[in-house]
Amino acid sequence: MSQHSDSSRASLDLGLARLLVGCQVVAVLAVLLGLALARDGSPGSGAIAGIPLAQLGVAALLAGPFFALLGIALASLRGRHHLGWYALATLVVAAAGMLLAR
Amino acid sequence: MLALVTVGVAAGGLGALLGVGGGIILVPGLILLAGLPFHSAVAASLVCVVATSVSGSVVYLRRGRVELDVAVRLQLFTVVGAVAAGLVATAIPAAPLYLAFALLLVVTAYRMWPRSGREHADAHPVDGRRGAVAAGASVGAGAVAGLLGVGGGILNVPILHLLLGRSFDRAAATSVYMIGVTAAAAAAVYLVRGAVEPTIAGVTMLGTLAGAAVAAALGERLDRRLLKVAFVLLLLYVAVRMVSLGVAAL
Numbered sequence: 001m002s003q004h005s006d007s008s009r010a011s012l013d014l015g016l017a018r019l020l021v022g023c024q025v026v027a028v029l030a031v032l033l034g035l036a037l038a039r040d041g042s043p044g045s046g047a048i049a050g051i052p053l054a055q056l057g058v059a060a061l062l063a064g065p066f067f068a069l070l071g072i073a074l075a076s077l078r079g080r081h082h083l084g085w086y087a088l089a090t091l092v093v094a095a096a097g098m099l100l101a102r
Numbered sequence: 103m104l105a106l107v108t109v110g111v112a113a114g115g116l117g118a119l120l121g122v123g124g125g126i127i128l129v130p131g132l133i134l135l136a137g138l139p140f141h142s143a144v145a146a147s148l149v150c151v152v153a154t155s156v157s158g159s160v161v162y163l164r165r166g167r168v169e170l171d172v173a174v175r176l177q178l179f180t181v182v183g184a185v186a187a188g189l190v191a192t193a194i195p196a197a198p199l200y201l202a203f204a205l206l207l208v209v210t211a212y213r214m215w216p217r218s219g220r221e222h223a224d225a226h227p228v229d230g231r232r233g234a235v236a237a238g239a240s241v242g243a244g245a246v247a248g249l250l251g252v253g254g255g256i257l258n259v260p261i262l263h264l265l266l267g268r269s270f271d272r273a274a275a276t277s278v279y280m281i282g283v284t285a286a287a288a289a290a291v292y293l294v295r296g297a298v299e300p301t302i303a304g305v306t307m308l309g310t311l312a313g314a315a316v317a318a319a320l321g322e323r324l325d326r327r328l329l330k331v332a333f334v335l336l337l338l339y340v341a342v343r344m345v346s347l348g349v350a351a352l
Contacts (some may be wrong), residue, residue, distance in 0.1 A: 097185030
């Protein structure tokens, strides 16, 4: 039982690490590409299909920790551990903050 | 742009070498060297703090050093503090924030001064009275992050290490993971309020990651004690500069 729990926990840790790396790679590539494609000397002008790449990069980076929380919540739904409610509540607070900031 | 990269490299490098969050270097660096206003510097710093937290978290998660049970419970409270502070900080003038940041620099300098410490070994559960105190202190850690653009590790580590009895290494690893969510929640508030300039944040983030990579390559070759003493003196100098900026902005 404990072995199952340990292995489940290790698998969650590894999954979160992969998720965070993925978001960070997207963020770094988007910012670098944005700089490479920048026109008129302004580093913020790099865009593909009208999407500003620097903005995309920052959004991808900030999304990483929230995806990780979502991953924890989903893993909890599958009965692996009991942290899901905390993760969901944290996501709700962050979303409420963004709504209040508007 | 060169100033942004330089500040980022310095923050990433010193942060990795000394185990401090980059925000304590980024915010004053972006204000004093890149000439950014306080709120923009805090917003860019929060984005970079997320980047450094993610880099560190990946390593610590793979090594199984992050105490996820504790981190996820306390994160709820750090995020409450960070969001509330972000909403307040973007609505008030910068003068009191300069002074608060100067105070944070002095406290950090005091904590950074090399000294021998004792290791706590008894891990306590996050419930009961200790849990309540840890939750309250975590709201404070989040508020510091949201107001001043730092990760809040300066409070997270003592909460985890001294209050909840986790070993220092595990407390530091868990704190690195926690500050990512805390800073991301605060940065999202700044982003919606229009304080995050993506290019500035993105370029500084690249510098931060490069600095952390260089520091990792340098590894143990540097004298940590000497580096800490020099860093403390730098923090005190920057605190004086921040006080003068705060007084001038009153």
